[in-house]
Amino acid sequence: MTAVSIAVTVILSAAALLALVRAVRGPSILDRVVATDVLLAIIVAGVATEAAYTLDATALPVLVVLSILGFTGSVGVARFVRTDR
Amino acid sequence: MSPNLTYVVVVGVLFAAGVILLLERTLTRVLMGVVLLANGVNVLILAGGRYGGPPIVGTTPDDEMSDPLPQAMILTAIVITLGLTAFLLALAYRSWRLVGQDEVQDDIEDRRIIELAERDEGPEVEDVDDEGTS
Amino acid sequence: MTALVPLPVVIPLLGAAVTLTLTRFPQAQRLVSLAALSAVLGVAIALLVVVCVDGTQVVAVGAWPVPIGIVLVADQFSALMLVVSAAVTLCVLVYSIGQGLADGSEDTPLSIYHPSYLVLTAGVTTAFLSGDLFNLYVGFEILLVASYVLITVGGTEDRIRAGTTYVVVSLLSSVLFLTGVGLVYAAAGTLNLAQLAGRLDALPDGLRLMLNCVLLLAFGIKAAVFPLSAWLPDSYPTALAPVTAVFAGLLTKVGLYAIIRVETLLFPGGPTRDLLLVLALLTMLVGILGAIAQSDVKRLLSFTLVSHIGYMLFGIGLANELGVSSAIFYVVHHITIQTTLFLVVGLVERYGGATALDRLGGLAALSPLLGVLFFVPAMNLAGIPPFSGFLGKLGLIEAGASAGGGLRWALVAGALATSLLTLYAVARVWNLAFWRKPVTTRAEAAQTEGGPALPRLMVGSTIALVVLGVALTGIAGPLFDLTGDAAADLLERAPYVDAVRGEGIR
Amino acid sequence: MSALDVAASACLIAGALFSLAAGIGLTRFPDVLSRMHAATKPQVLGLLLVLLGCALRFRNTVDITTLVLIGVFALTTAPVAAHMIGRVAYRSGEHRADLLVIDEIADHEPR
């Protein structure tokens, strides 16, 4: 299992860094929001994997919340963003 | 307890970034500075507590738990920051409504006195002779 | 009798909650607020008596044994502060109700004002009663956030500008305070003040100095110690008169309270004493010169406020019994007098239609009562005998002289100079606003019509505070006994620590 | 390491890979709309796989039910977010029109 967890960690870290690049580079606010969504999803995956690895379910409520959050944030921005560039 | 350098660095960066924004005139930036500073302080408090598993009896043995007390402090701080953020936003909006921007203005009275100082004058209000001389 | 201890916090909080649910019934809100604060005053007095008779009262919240949970500690010092602040807040509440009744509360919604005001009170009492460093922080947050609401209530342009300065500076101080708390816990592993007193002693001096200074920095901003004080005169004067009054009277003193606690209980001795003395001197002189430069009564008073913070720092920095005792006495005096003066200025604003000196005049002739209401506390502030201001100052000077040493003598001189300059500043106000011929059309109109009627409640509460201020002279003896004992306990530390340790069993 | 564990590991790694694909797409794709595809879509499947992996590890109802809820929430909300952002992107011209072979919105209501 440890090997798996390491592998997943590495993969997710790479993905996260890629997403971070997009979040910082933009150019548009929407790109950043999408990137943030992806990061959240990556966090979910990471936390879930960690939970599966340690067989410790305490983090699951966090995952439920996260699965709602990305939606709220994106909708919030998408609803009101003014892309006057 | 040996300090965790990663935390130390994060604290430093968050404080630095927070201060730079805090010193701005735009209230929105000030707000973000405050948020960054708050996060920085939270990490600082976190660094002051032991690292370990979730402090939930039954899932983690007592002696492997992370220190719950700093967590309680941080949680309190987080929520207070939320309230303050809302208030600052309202403040920014109000000032935008009033003066069409959310920039912090200088104090008028102070500027008056600074000008007096530059003109080498005394306090503005002289005790002028205002009697119908009797 | 420990049941009394939590009440000064719990009562106003419940009151605030109730007023929030009474949005539609302003009269009921007023009654609830009055009842709550009157109750707090009663409890505070009772508590002071109990403390003086039975000694320090300690409550372990939730019956969690010390040092696990939070302890509330009412020693003579905090009990005294509770009584004074309760009296002042009650008077100011009455005053503001009077003003609200007169102005019509359209611009200052009761459903905003009353809950915020009550929460502010709860914050102050929390800070005074707290025996736990983080809880002290929470107390500060409560009163600060409430003060943010009160200072910007109405949302006019200058209130927003001033409020922004106030809020942001306070936020920074809160961040520093929390940083200090975090560092203290990181180093000592506890938040209980009594336990910290022991654990901090064991730490290396350099570290103690560091922690001490972080906290001093945070409190120094709140107490308006030069050079951390410039925000105050820019922010306080723009608020509603009663708000300014209670801020000027109380909030800076909460900062001072914290400084006294920390300096005596957690970090006694050390280089911070001399640091405090130097800052005291600067605060006195820079502050009072600032007052002389002003042309608006409210701002002028704000500067005298800053300046006289220096007096109290002086006593703390001396760290001898008479010094600390006089500092505490001066805190009591200053809370009362500074509040009174701002309330009077509120009356002046209503009556003369301005607070700018170039637009005021002839008030003494127009309203002799107003004249007396200003003159007496003004002389008191200037340290004219036999008023309490003089007694406090005298105590500080004696303490400084007995301590000896160049720095302390410099402070004695500075204190005397400051009181002379204070006299100069208030005499200027008196000459211009009260003595010379009326200059504003408003005041001339007032002269012909005998001036706008001043609401009874406003005048009444102001009179009450003026009388309280004068009464301090009469009870100075017993009061000095009290502050003397309080100071002795503070400097000894053991009484506090032992009282808290006593609660160590469940 | 039981068979279930093997299956779980497979799911977890596959899920992670989908995340990586999302990250790559996010950096490579030319405009917001196409990045949206890369970002939101493989994520859903990736997430489902990860959850499945967890379920295979935990093997008790208490946690599995929670995992199910997470999946349901994700499936319901993800498209909405995508839709809202995509819509704004299109309306505010954040997309590269030159990559569009057909645009029936423009045809329908030319602006």
Next chain:
Amino acid sequence: MTRRDNTIVALLGLTLVWILLWGTFSWANLLGGLGVAAVVLIAFPLPPVEFGGRLRPVALARFVYWFAYDLVLASVQVAALACRPGDPPHSAIIGVRLRVNTDLNLTLTAEAISLVPGSLILEVDRSVGVLYVHVLDVSDRAQAERFRRHALAVERRIVEAIGSPDEVRLVGQSER
């Protein structure tokens, strides 16, 4: 279906969620769930969601199967597309006019379509029931038409799963 029925459905649904959250079935959980659900429904009144259809398990299963199939397939395709070197892919915005123009159907179809990778709902023209979909990796009309048919198929499966009889008839007619 009356508002009361809606409420009952909601109550049961919420109770189920409650039990799922706790993860164990016990009478205490059941009663607690009912209680909490009731409180929630009282505190936050149920908004009108008009639902005229009925559940058809078999059709539902079929829908789920095809949905899962599309999901996996397309996900792999898009992932591959993302990693494939070369020029950025072309795409198209295609309007799909649904046959059953109800809020619920529009929404569910839109969800199903946009969950499946490569397709993303940009606009919904509610008046005529048209979904405008941004489709990735489309380079000509033929592919566009293929996608339009796919989308309509998705709608059909949904309607067959939960639509009302006349809706099912409507969809069936247009297919033949």
Next chain:
Amino acid sequence: MLVLVGVHAVMAVVAPGLVRWLGRRALYVVALAPLATLCWALARTNDTVTESYTWVAQLGIDLDLRMATLNWLLAVLVAGIGAIVLAYSVRYFPEGQQGLGRYAAVFVAFAGAMFGLVVADNLFLLYVFWELTTVFSYLLIAQDPTRRANRWAATQALLVTTLGGLAMLAGFVILGQAAGTYRWSEIEANPPRGGHLAAAVVLILLGALSKSAIFPFSFWLPSAMAAPTPVSAYLHAAAMVKAGVFLVALLGPTLGADPPWRPLLLATGVLTMLLAGWTALRQHDLKLMLAYGTVSQLGLLTAVFGGSSRNAGLAGAAMLLAHALFKSTLFLVVGIIDVTTGTRDLRELSGLGRRQPALAAIAILAGASMAGLPPFMGFVGKEAAFDAFLHGHRTGDLAVLAGLVIGSTLTVAYTLRFLWGAFADKEGKTTTAPPIAPDWLVWPGILAVAGLAVGAAAKPLGGSLDRYADLFPAEGAAYHLAVWHGFTGPLGLSVLVLVAGGALFYYRHRLPRLGLPFDGSAVYQRVMNGLDRLAVELTGATQRGSLPFYLGVILLALVAGLGGILIGPAPWPDDARAWDTSLQVVVAVGIVVAAVAAVRALRRLTAMVLVGLSGYGVAVLFILHGAPDLALTQFLVETATIVMVVLVLRRLPAKFSERTIRTSRLGRIALGIAVGVVAAGMTFVAVGAREATPVSAIFPELAVSFGGGDNVVNVVLVDIRAWDTMGEISVLVVAATGVASLIFRRTEALQRRRGVPGPAGGPPGWLGAGPSGQSIILQVVTRLIFHAIVLFSVFLLFSGHNAPGGGFAGGLVAGLALTVRYLAGGQAELTAAAPIDAGMVLGAGLIVSVGTGVLAMLAGGQVLQTAIVDKHLPVLGDLHLVTSIFFDIGVYLVVVGLMLDILRSLGAEIDRQEVAAG
């Protein structure tokens, strides 16, 4: 004695009423207070009375009163002349004079203070009365304060004498600490030696000299002549200006031997006498002439007492008495002339002698005493003075004597000039003057006659004054007061003085002009202007009025102070670890990158998203650290923040204004980095220094046994540190209130805080964005999952005690559910979702939480004490109820209320204002 002071005080309080009731005649009644004092004092001639009451023993300031000979002398003068001047004032002021009530009150209050001053036996008590006389004189001098000159003169007198007073106070403190007591009679009994005594003496004399207008403080007295003449007669002739001389006289016997005492007093005294005497000779205003005369005489008194020998002391006492009598008489005379003729200018006055013979007679009696003609008291005193210095045994005595002789000559000269100027006929001028009411004339009359009488009764009077004089160390033959000592040196000097004075008057037109070497008032003015300038410059420099400046100063203090400590004494730990899990580094990189990018961002929303991103990063740090509750809350808060910010930013410009970004950028960055380094350093040091085991080590077992929960953090929040949490939710409540206050602002608008239902029928449309803004998909989905999310929030609330969650997380989730509803359908949808007043929810939540704590007290426990109920119920199984859950429910409600309030104000109300703004 305290009673008598009290009598004056009471009289002062009732005086205005009396005046309103009786008109100016009320002054007769008011005069009773000093009169009573006079009688009391006369009844105690030749005995020493003491009283003592404790006041503030801790400061050594008690109400110690003592009346020995000197005190008695001044008490009699102060009380007697006070009564007479009050009676005199009845006719001086026209009926219905404005501010007469205040005049009466302050005057009698002053008399009381003056009496207190002369009988005070405690140095601090003496200072108390001393300052009171200063303040009352401030009020009396500016009887007509609408005239700037009067205000100016009053303030000048106030500040100058207070300055001296404060110096004196410092002197008292030093003296008292040297002596170990502040009670004068005790200090007198065994005087301290050495130490800072010299400093004390100088400081005390500063006070005395300034009060008595001795050079270089002389200038304030002539300006103070702006006061009404009765005031001048009392304060500036008889009473207040005597306070300084009194102090010198009182302390002389004890401190006279100390080095600075004698030379200082002799020099300043003689100098003052000569300068002022000369100036008096040049005045045309009778009152000013008297004023300078007074200054001159005060100089004389100071010099004589300064001689600090037994005979000098005796002479001083006699002169003091004489001067009080004749000078107040003359002032009263001038007052009458002023009122009856309307002028005080001796060039205008002519022939008054014939029209007002009685007045002239009185003036001549007083003048004779002033000039030192036998058998008047003035003569007796001057003789004694001459003798004291003629037969003195100290160096410089003869020089002083010379000074006194010259000074006395000047006195004779200006006396003659005064009488001539007031009453003589001058060619071509006649001043009309109505006859003077006898009940007015009588008062100066009494004083003048008294001057003659005491002179005649010099022997017996001298007998009692000896008791004071004997306090001085005896040296040589004891002198005794008498009108006739035979042909002695002093007599010769007196004759010389009279002749020379006459000559000086005769040749007055040929005198060279010499003024004072410098004009004190001008110096005073320059000092004050300088002070004002300094104030403005300093304030302009420190009070910049700019928020960034203030923050910068604070942060600089932080960097300087704590940076210094870190470099200096701070103990740096020798071991540290890079990380706990390598993943922390990955996350840290994310946080750092996002934070830096946020600082560089030029668009508001961009910056906010990046800040939020770094926040998410911190949340992940929390997970890794083993703090799921924190992570949960942090994620929720960051998301809520982003939404709130978006709600506000939709109205603000998208980009930050360039100007504010450029200005002083480098400085900001430098300071920021410095602060960051210091913060990091402090963390490193503090954490590294920890050795003690944290108090929280036993939390886990206590959490279960006493708190009844497995989730330690939650137990800490709702139980162990519930007191904090209670405060925290009140912060939330008040913050929400503040948001509403800033957005709605007015009472009437606040009604909308309850929410406004949308237009009946049809789906609620977007405000602002218009119908095209709404998305059917979003609306339907939110409606579908809303209740599920709310239910989940409740689950978090209840499960929180044993698993991550709790009231905060629950409340935030519910709040986000509401947020989504608002986002989907705007104001109306929000109202449909939660038709309730946000304020209500907040209040209810606070009541529930605080109420839980109070109930615990009512149940006999401590505040917020928790009870654990374990019951086995049929069917349902075991019930495990921890009462702290109710506390947590309150928390939940407050958080929901906060979010609802934010949506109502930052959301709906801003929508409305946007529409209103168009």
